[in-house]
Amino acid sequence: xxxxxxxxxxxxxxxxxxxxxxxxxxxxxxxxxxxxxxxxxxxxxxxxxxxxxxxxxxxxxxxxxxxxxxxxxxxxxxxxxxxxxxxxxxxxxxxxxxxxxxxxxxxxxxxxxxxxxxxxxxxxxxxxxxxxxxxxxxxxxxxxxxxxxxxxxxxxxxxxxxxxxxxxxxxx
Amino acid sequence: xxxxxxxxxxxxxxxxxxxxxxxxxxxxxxxxxxxxxxxxxxxxxxxxxxxxxxxxxxxxxxx
Numbered sequence: 001x002x003x004x005x006x007x008x009x010x011x012x013x014x015x016x017x018x019x020x021x022x023x024x025x026x027x028x029x030x031x032x033x034x035x036x037x038x039x040x041x042x043x044x045x046x047x048x049x050x051x052x053x054x055x056x057x058x059x060x061x062x063x064x065x066x067x068x069x070x071x072x073x074x075x076x077x078x079x080x081x082x083x084x085x086x087x088x089x090x091x092x093x094x095x096x097x098x099x100x101x102x103x104x105x106x107x108x109x110x111x112x113x114x115x116x117x118x119x120x121x122x123x124x125x126x127x128x129x130x131x132x133x134x135x136x137x138x139x140x141x142x143x144x145x146x147x148x149x150x151x152x153x154x155x156x157x158x159x160x161x162x163x164x165x166x167x168x169x170x171x172x
Numbered sequence: 173x174x175x176x177x178x179x180x181x182x183x184x185x186x187x188x189x190x191x192x193x194x195x196x197x198x199x200x201x202x203x204x205x206x207x208x209x210x211x212x213x214x215x216x217x218x219x220x221x222x223x224x225x226x227x228x229x230x231x232x233x234x235x
Contacts, residue, residue, distance in 0.1 A: 020230055020231050020233075021231075023227065023230055024227045024230065024231055027223050027226070027227045027230075028220065028223065028224075028227070030223070031216070031219040031220040031222070031223035031224075032216050032219065032220055034219065035212060035215045035216050035219055036212065036216065039208075039212065060206060060208075061202065061203065061206040063206075063208060064202050064206040064207065064208035064211075065199055065202055067208045067211050067212050067215065068187060068191050068195075068198055068199075068202065068208075068211060069191075070215055071188060071191045071192070071215070072192075074215055074218055074219060074222075075192075077218075077219055077222040077223070078218075078222050080222065080226075081222040081223075081225060081226060084225070084226040084229065085225060085226075085229075128191065128195055131195055131196065131199065132195070132198075132199035135196060135199040135200060135203065136199065136202070136203055
């Protein structure tokens with residue numbers, strides 16, 4: 001298993017403080033922007049499907065479906081909060097609600113990164129987006145669901161592969 | 173999948189709870205009334221509220 005070695009750049013208190021501040025700013029921005037980005041991207045994917053099949057539906061209606069489809073992911077954030085509050089900060093790396101639980105913390109191999117993408121809440125959100133899109137487009141849930149799932153699978157495989165490759169290059 | 177029909181308008185809270193139990197009803201409602209701004213604001217604020225305690229824990233650990 002390839003595990004991340006301790007980062008010598010974070011050995012000084014100043015560097016650790018800067019890293020913590022960066023994590024906080026990134027965390028706040030991510031928390032605020034992730035639901036919007038999810039809705040924008042999923043609605044765009046549904047609109048692309050709609051260009052080829054089903055009754056024509058305006059983008060803003062598909063966007064509203066995608067906003068509500070995010071709710072399972074919000075639930076996963078709340079579960080993550082509950083787990084995080086009961087876990088020492090040093091062990092945050094071991095908190096996961098994905099198949100990454102099967103791997104030791106701080107493992108960044110391709111299978112581990114792929115397992116980190118396999119989260120029941122993202123699959124639930126994608127199912128809801130497919131269901132909502134199918135209802136609005138008067139199409140079959142199976143067709144829209146297969147399309148969304150296939151795109152997510154390609155994304156999960158590609159991001160895991162390139163993530164593992166870049167970490168491997170960084171740490172040898 | 174059988175769709176439930178409902179002539180009444182669902183409140184934001186009802187949509188948030190029904191999305192987990194009867195999502196078809198929420199999406200059928202969105203077909204008529206595709207309001208999303210309030211939902212997105214609530215989702216973003218709850219998402220932020222779920223993140224801040226963990227971030228403060230990280231900050232506390234670093235200091």
